[in-house]
Amino acid sequence: MSGFPDRRQDIRAAIPDLRGTLTANAPAAPLSWFRTGGPAQLLFEPADEADLALFLANRPPDLPLTVIGRGSNLLIRDGGLPGVLIRLGRGFAQIAVEDGHRVRAGTGAADVKVARIAAEAGIDGLTFLRGIPGAIGGALRMNGGAYGGEVKDVLVEVRALDNMGAVHVLDNAAMGFAYRHSAVAVDMIFTQALFQGYPGDPQALLARMQEITEARSSTQPVNTRTGGSTFRNPPGMKAWELIDAAGCRGLQIGDAQVSPMHCNFLINHGHATAADIEALGEDVRRKVHETSGVELIWEIRRIGLPG
Known part of the structure; x- marks a missing residue:
């Protein structure tokens, strides 16, 4: 993709007192823990709540808005994000x-x-x-x-x-x-x-937090490129058990894999595209439905355009 139209000048002209940063065609992959995805047409990082309110009150109405924080439970698709991606960072x-x-x-x-x-x-x-x-x-x-x-x-x-x-x-x-x-x-x-x-x-309390840290490290792939829990637990069931029973533990598409440690986690081993990760998730959903009749619901938020 050659990039989206640069609308920074329009916004600066409409909102001259804006204090946050505006970046055109900003790489969005570094903003999610999966490290995948195309560019954001405009990345806006407001200075604080007042700066964000000023932007919202005066923004060009034709630009769609998407809001993210630390990007832990997020999959940004390979075609990128049209409009404005608002990232709530240090000022929040x-x-x-x-x-x-x-x-x-x-x-x-x-x-x-x-x-x-x-x-x-x-x-x-x-x-x-x-x-x-x-x-x-x-x-x-x-x-x-x-x-x-x-x-x-x-x-x-x-x-x-x-x-x-x-x-x-x-x-x-x-x-x-x-x-x-x-x-x-x-x-x-x-x-x-x-x-x-x-x-x-x-x-x-600090000891309890340490126990939680150790429990996560021993049961979840915490030091990998992952989006956390991929699917919601259906009522009275555990998503990972359904995924495991469907034979999906370790299932792989390219560099995207169902974690062998905890199979409700998807992993990017380094070169997976967002399309690889999403296709793997959909394959897991299909296999679970075939074996158990349960329709898994994505917990990971998927945003942007297909590549």
């Missing part, structure tokens, strides 16, 4: 301990860092975040959970911007949480979350 990574055993975190903050800061402050209830790769924004959108906890168990409220840049504060009930799902409209961009914990012993 603040974490603060508040009175009443609460933690406030920007949605670009790493889940593991939130868990650690809470533990060091003697705040229990958030250690499960150590088991979730990625950032708080993704955990909110998917009601992330691991090791006995879920976001819905600890969330007080979320700050979000609508597609015109207006600020909304959503309480736990307004999030519409279900298993690996939030019912909030996809065009709402989460910017900050407030979590409620309870008193705990810092040393015990």
Whole structure:
């Protein structure tokens, strides 16, 4: 692909006070843990919430928007992303301990860092975040959970911007949480979350986090190019067991492979395309359906155009 039209001049002219960075035809592969995918027509990295609100209120309306954080549970397709890819990075990574055993975190903050800061402050209830790769924004959108906890168990409220840049504060009930799902409209961009914990012993909490770290390392391919859990667990079942029973453990297309260690993880061994990874996932879904009648649902978010 030769690239998308460069619209930076249009945006700078329309929004001269914009403080964030704009990059045309930005390589998007480095932004996801799979390390695959074509370019983003425009990559916008806002300086902070106010900068993002300014952009949303004044952006060219013909450019579609896609929002990502740390890219852990994401597959960017090989044809790239038309429109604007908004990446919530350093300006959304603040974490603060508040009175009443609460933690406030920007949605670009790493889940593991939130868990650690809470533990060091003697705040229990958030250690499960150590088991979730990625950032708080993704955990909110998917009601992330691991090791006995879920976001819905600890969330007080979320700050979000609508597609015109207006600020909304959503309480736990307004999030519409279900298993690996939030019912909030996809065009709402989460910017900050407030979590409620309870008193705990810092040393015990840090030890629990270490146990989670060791458990993940011994059961999941954590040091590989992977997107985390590929498919949601069907009700009363485990996706990995269905995949294993269908004979898919170690299945491979090019450099894309079903992890031999944990077969609900797909791995890029270095040269897999997004098409390879997605085709492998679809092959797994077909085989599972043939053997068990169960229709697996993708947990990994797939965005962009086919190559």
